[in-house]
Amino acid sequence: KQEVTQIPAALSVPEGENLVLNCSFTDSAIYNLQWFRQDPGKGLTSLLLIQSSQREQTSGRLNASLDKSSGRSTLYIAASQPGDSATYLCAVEESNYQLIWGAGTKLIIKP
Amino acid sequence: SAVISQKPSRDICQRGTSLTIQCQVDSQVTMMFWYRQQPGQSLTLIATANQGSEATYESGFVIDKFPISRPNLTFSTLTVSNMSPEDSSIYLCSVVKDLYGYTFGSGTRLTVV
Numbered sequence: 001k002q003e004v005t006q007i008p009a010a011l012s013v014p015e016g017e018n019l020v021l022n023c024s025f026t027d028s029a030i031y032n033l034q035w036f037r038q039d040p041g042k043g044l045t046s047l048l049l050i051q052s053s054q055r056e057q058t059s060g061r062l063n064a065s066l067d068k069s070s071g072r073s074t075l076y077i078a079a080s081q082p083g084d085s086a087t088y089l090c091a092v093e094e095s096n097y098q099l100i101w102g103a104g105t106k107l108i109i110k111p
Numbered sequence: 112s113a114v115i116s117q118k119p120s121r122d123i124c125q126r127g128t129s130l131t132i133q134c135q136v137d138s139q140v141t142m143m144f145w146y147r148q149q150p151g152q153s154l155t156l157i158a159t160a161n162q163g164s165e166a167t168y169e170s171g172f173v174i175d176k177f178p179i180s181r182p183n184l185t186f187s188t189l190t191v192s193n194m195s196p197e198d199s200s201i202y203l204c205s206v207v208k209d210l211y212g213y214t215f216g217s218g219t220r221l222t223v224v
Contacts, residue, residue, distance in 0.1 A: 041201065043117070043201075043215045043217040044203065044218075046112070046211075049210075089153070093213075097144075099154075099213065101153045
């Protein structure tokens with residue numbers, strides 16, 4: 001059974017720092033992996049989608065990598081800003097449209 | 112990617128009543144998904160809704176409690192029936208499109224009193 005783990009559960013850093021969020025999964029037979037952010041009480045915003053054949057994706061200050069063989073993905077945020085404060089979720093998609101979710105990393109960027 | 116309009120954004124309801132949540136997608140999609148996110152928890156899939164067929168419910172969720180309609184390829188509703196305080200959660204709809212992955216609605220924050 002697929003399990004997704006996100007470390008750390010919470011992270012607080014000063015504005016301007018570069019940071020890395022981690023996501024690990026137990027079964028490498030995934031269809032894709034997607035990173036989302038969620039603001040308190042709100043829906044989810046898709047950040048990056050990495051398909052199983054890809055190694056990384058970039059969007060602005062965000063870069064996500066995928067290493068299927070080791071069951072790991074990282075989300076790199078460059079030059080963090082207070083507006084980046086949110087909960088970041090990773091989810092792996094298995095072939096039957098099932099999303100398996102991590103518990104999230106709550107990120108606080110201090111001005 | 113798809114754009115989803117979800118309504119209402121929040122509601123406070125009396126126990127024993129029902130609430131219907133609507134999701135409208137700006138393009139045709141085969142599958143729509145309904146999720147629940149209880150306070151402090153991650154997302155739990157309630158059901159998958161395909162147009163023209165009965166929704167498929169996950170373990171622990173039943174049609175009598177969470178009836179779903181999917182009248183066409185751009186619209187779906189989820190009803191939370193006979194509500195109790197334990198139903199207080201954020202409810203989200205989602206669609207999937209190849210190359211774009213999953214897109215979520217803005218969520219409905221439900222409080223049952």
